[in-house]
Amino acid sequence: MYWRRRVVALGAVLLAMILLGWGLVALAGGVLKSRGAQGPPPGPPVAVAADAAPPQCADQAMRVVAEVARPDFRVGDRVGMSIVVTNAGDRACLRDTNRVLRELTVTTPAGKHVWSSNDCYSESTNEQPLLQPGQSVRNDVQWSGQMSTPDCTAQGRAPAGDYQVVARNAALNSAPTPFRLTS
Numbered sequence: 207m208y209w210r211r212r213v214v215a216l217g218a219v220l221l222a223m224i225l226l227g228w229g230l231v232a233l234a235g236g237v238l239k240s241r242g243a244q245g246p247p248p249g250p251p252v253a254v255a256a257d258a259a260p261p262q263c264a265d266q267a268m269r270v271v272a273e274v275a276r277p278d279f280r281v282g283d284r285v286g287m288s289i290v291v292t293n294a295g296d297r298a299c300l301r302d303t304n305r306v307l308r309e310l311t312v313t314t315p316a317g318k319h320v321w322s323s324n325d326c327y328s329e330s331t332n333e334q335p336l337l338q339p340g341q342s343v344r345n346d347v348q349w350s351g352q353m354s355t356p357d358c359t360a361q362g363r364a365p366a367g368d369y370q371v372v373a374r375n376a377a378l379n380s381a382p383t384p385f386r387l388t389s
Contacts (some may be wrong), residue, residue: 226243248304260298260336265378267295267375272310281366281387285349287382289373295339302376305331309374310347311362315384320369321357323347326358351387 216346268291274284287310291303306328312320335343355359366389 211333211351212310221383225293260300263293263295263301263337265376267297267299268301268375268378270373270375270378270380271296272371272380273382274371274385277384278386278388279351281363281389282351285351285387286346287349287371288344288346289335289375290342290373292342293339296311296339298336298338300334301337301343303333303335303345305329305333307376308345311374312349312369313371313372313382315368315370320364321349321352321354322356323352325356329339 271290271292273288273290279285289308289310291301291308293299293301306324309322309324311322314320334344337343351364353364354359364387366387367387368384370384372382373380
């Protein structure tokens with residue numbers, strides 16, 4: 207029994223040494239393979255500057271347009287409108303199109319306030335798309351035809367007549383886009 211224990215213990219030590227040697231050879235072989243014919247190991251890592259974040263779009267590089275779905279609508283129909291913000295510059299840039307910074311305003315041709323997309327909506331959003339040169343971001347709105355005031359007081363339905371819509375993004379305003387409500 208004594209000799210059997212000695213043989214088992216000696217076998218376990220021998221097996222452990224073989225496994226340890228095999229592991230070291232495998233590790234050394236892996237290191238040598240990874241070096242391959244490249245020569246000495248590489249030096250310490252070198253810090254590389256990451257690409258700089260794209261700049262904010264300058265107002266001069268932007269174009270804002272108000273669009274209507276068609277030129278004539280019947281009183282009571284929903285009027286489809288859009289604000290389109292386009293990078294008209296020659297470099298990619300970020301443009302803040304936060305919900306509070308963009309607005310569609312309907313007025314009479316004489317300039318009387320009829321409705322604004324911001325009259326009853328003040329929730330801020332975090333929207334800063336990266337716009338490539340010539341790329342646009344579009345926001346669609348359906349106006350119900352109800353008139354309103356900046357303090358969100360309902361004023362009834364807009365009557366038949368000529369109107370215009372102006373789009374705004376921050377300090378940039380579009381040219382007025384005319385449309386008509388018919389009875």
